Amino acid sequence: MQKAENLNVIEDNRELAAEILKKLIEIKALSPDNGGEGEADKAEYILSLLDFADEIERFDAEDKRAKNGIRPNIVARINGRRRRTLWIVCHMDVVPEGDLKLWESDPFRAKVVEDRIYGRGAEDNGQAIVSAILAGKFLSEHRPDIGFGMIFVSDEETGSRYGIQHLLKEKEFSKDDLFLVPDTGSPDGSLIEIAEKNILWLKFEIFGKQGHASRPDMFHNASRRAMRILLELDELLHKKFSERNDLFEPPYSTFEPTKREKNVDNPNTIPGVDVSYFDCRVLPSYSNDEVVEFVRSFFDEKEKEDGFKCSMEVIQNESSPPTSEESEIVIRLKKALRILRGIEAKPIGIGGNTCASFFRKAGYETAVWSTLDGKAHEPNEYARLSNVIEDAKIFAMLAFDI
Ligand SMILES: [Zn+2]
Known part of the structure; x- marks a missing residue:
């Protein structure tokens, strides 16, 4: 030694x-x-x-x-x-x-x-x-x-x-x-990152029928439809993928509605399509495929309800297996930090990549x-x-x- x-x-x-x-x-x-x-x-x-x-x-x-x-x-x-x-x-x-x-x-x-x-x-x-x-x-x-x-x-x-x-x-x-x-890392070197959440970016196109804003009886507002569907989806995703893991901060999967594309140019047109995105950071105990499958079947259901289309595109899909807390690199690192700095390092997971x-x-x-x-x-x-x-x-x- x-x-x-x-x-x-x-x-x-x-x-x-x-x-x-x-x-x-x-x-x-x-x-x-x-x-x-x-x-x-x-x-x-x-x-x-x-x-x-x-x-x-x-x-x-x-x-x-x-x-x-x-x-x-x-x-x-x-x-x-x-x-x-x-x-x-x-x-x-x-x-x-x-x-x-x-x-x-x-x-x-x-x-x-x-x-x-x-x-x-x-x-x-x-x-x-x-x-x-x-x-x-x-x-x-x-x-x-x-x-x-x-x-x-x-x-x-x-x-x-x-x-x-x-x-x-x-x-x-x-x-x-x-x-x-x-x-x-951290200012005192006490954090060892051993796991990353899966990253999944989803793009949604929720369709309706465009027309004059004075005749909602004749058209189908894609913006309202998207708001309802995506709020429901938001809630369902959190419920379905609800596991917790204290290695991570926050200790659960996150599903955030983020970017929204511009729709119509004027206030008196009912939009015919709504384009928006979710940034999902999923605990590695789940696979991104499970999330994608879940959204697809939810969208199928919604399409059946009113006959208008809902489509999804996966634009970012990253996942990697976590490194074990018992792996040799983590154990050696903890020992070295104990000997040289007198600190007890803690393994953590992050939402980034x-x-x-x-x-x-x-x-x-x-x-x-x-x-x-x-x-x-x-x-x-x-x-x-x-x-x-x-x-x-x-x-x-x-x-x-x-
Ligand atoms: Zn760097």
Whole structure:
């Protein structure tokens, strides 16, 4: 076992960590989907820092829109006593700055204020990149029990098609490996995300018959019909899928009417069609198919009642199996947090969707964890250098039998 005190030498890298994080912020890596040229430059910079690695592989995805026509994915590894590997998965791309007026400094010029480094991508996901590199550097000098892998992917913010999805097709990992995605977390590092609700977006078209608003006796108001039907559906869905699971917040499935498309242009026409959407976040004990089937048969019933059509389209459908609380990555992480920080970490589920879902779908138990203030995608995003250092210690410790 690695002695916790030995990890303290990682603290000597504070200045190096600041320098790397600043540089990462200043190499703007926006996906072509967000109007950028991709991650090529950032990947070159990261590669230049990995001279301590025992193995480096590249799994670039072709994307003509990006610089050099590629979306780079880097896999670097430090040998351990055993072939088995702990993989830390970080992403190189960032989201756009958003409204510049809300920033107090240039989002792509790093600004250091005491413990904080400000800039787009500082926390999401620059912090993890630097922590992984510091941990890797330490482990290259203190042979760990299992291998330590650093994965730097593209395209996390815009679907992962050129990133993790491509990597999982090209590279074979072992089911015996451990996976950690440091991409969400809490300020004290006490939350370990192990499950995500299923995401299901439904588009509804509820029909009626359009006509002059003075003659509702001759026409059928799609707007009124939709309001009635969707309110009823809302209630039925909550009743039918009512299970609770305290891992999640809120601890139940949610079904929210969200977007509504514009109908007629003038106030004196009865609308003939109503188009609206539900955002559903379903506990993983249910399948999205069950929800879709339930809505379909409800719509069939409604069509029979008045003869007008109700149609549904599934526009987003994501689900991944949860990682067990008893999985080795979660147990190791809890132990490391107990030893290094004296805290009892708690497994949680979220309603959002992280790139861990791709690993989980591929059959790898994956934990999402890091220590952060939660400034991702916000103006004046920052990361704390102390979190960079302390998370690096945890990453390093996970590569030892503890
Ligand atoms: Zn992220």
